[in-house]
Amino acid sequence: MLTRTDTGWKTLLSGRNGLMLGLISAGIGLHAFNQFAIVAAMPLAAAELGGRDWFSWVYSLYFIGSIAGGTSAAYLRDRLGVKSSLFWSMALFSLGGLMAVLAPSFFFIVAGRLLQGIADGLIVAICYSLIPANFSSAVTAKVFAVEATVWAVAALLGPLIGGLLAEAFSWHAAFLAVTPFLILLGLFTLLTTPETGSAAKAAFAPLAVALCVTASFIFALSSATGVIGWQVACLVLGSLALALTVTTDGKLGPRLFPAGAFRLGSVLGHGFWMLFLMSAGHASGATYLALIIRDVWGIGPAAVGYIVVAMALTWSAVAMASSRIKSLKGRHFAMRAGPLFQLAGFLMIAISIDVREILLVILSQMAIGTGFGLSWAAINQASMEAAGDEERDRASALLPTMSTAGYAVGSALAGMIAAATGLTRQLSQGDPGQVAYWLYGTSAAAALVTFLLGFGVRLEAGNKG
Secondary structure, eight states, rough: OOOOTSHHHHHHHHHHHHHHHHHHHHHHHHHHHHHHHTTTTHHHHHHHHHHHGOOOOOOHHHHHHHHHHHHHHOOOOHHOOOHHHHHHHHHHHHHHHHHHHSSHHHHHHHHHHHHHHHHHHHHHHHHTHHHHHHOTTHHHHHHHHHHHHHHHHHHHHHHHHHHHHHHOOOOHTTTTTTHHHHHHHHEEEEEEEEOSSOOOOOOOOOHHHHHHHHHHHHHHGGGGOHHHHHHHHHHHHHHHHHHHHHHHHSSSSSSHHHHHHHHTTSSHHHHHHHHHHHHHHHHHHHHHHHHHHHHOOOHHHHHHHHHHHHHHHHHHHHHHHHTTTHHHHHHHHHHHHHHHHHHHHHHHHHHHHHHHHHHHHHHHHHHHHHHHHHHHHHHHHHHHHTOOOHHHHHHHHHHHHHHHHHHHHHHHHHHHHHHHHHHHHHTTOOOOOOHHHHHHHHHHHHHHHEEEEEEEEOOOOOOOO
């Protein structure tokens, strides 16, 4: 592990630290690339195999599987060990990919993506759980800056490489695009000996995990029909299931979440809520962004993709820059300013769609990315530190799951808003302004709440990135 004085990039990127960073980056890169590489292939697969009616479930079940895997990761890691749990997860991921590549019907693609989601959730959660035990808090901001860059590069290359493979060969080949990341993850797993925290082994919490998966499934059901009443019911029932998960955790069976998770007044509670709301707010606006840009401005698929990816690229650049902030006061200021950039970005997107100004959309995407870049690493670090030594690994493993849950809720909320406001009809009439204000107004509201929660998140003194 790094000492508190080893804060330079050279130390972080060399020797054992470099290998550990490679392991974590390979896992997160696999997670990011896997989400984007199949985007271009899915319409082709659905057309060939007759899966249009099940199209949304390729993504919904992937997220459900990811939440199931993420909430079970700490238990699996502690029972099997880091290396064994990663190799079993990679085997499950490969099986899901093989089912999709050889799919004789669309059902096999849906089932394969479910298995990949479970494996993906396990891998990224295990990788996150290794950060506090293998890197000092003095360099945690730099670790997250590297991972933001990995995410941005994967988001940039995923649609491009997947699309090229689908065009040059077939949609089957797009599911093989993630293979290099899988090989890298296996290689780094062999080359490293990761340290784990000193906490007692995590117990399996079947009730809490089942409630999390149930809530995710209910949110996914909201996309099964455009009936607004059904979507509202799913959103309400899903929210109730999430609330039940939190309130019964540790009372009926073993505890899944660390002490203080979701409790207002605790640093960990504020941190978890911030990660959830930032993801939910972004998903509420991003779910239909590509469709709106294409229909309003008539821009081609490639250009639309890069406008959308501008957020991730900005996130990466700002995260690298903000990781150089040394003072605790400066880091707190940057962390709390992040949601304000997101608030401004969401409002600007709504206005830009209303006034038909594409340059303002790009600037809005950059503002949202700036918000993530300023805040994300600090919130994750503060949440890890607040959990305490006994629960730090468990809290770290759940951080990406909070983000995934936020995206699931935000996507469901976006679908409900789109149905209630008649998004498709408004786009066909060339007047999506009203819908945009509802979509991005909701995102802006989430950003405002996130900003207020930020005052309850504090980094530990002396941990300067």
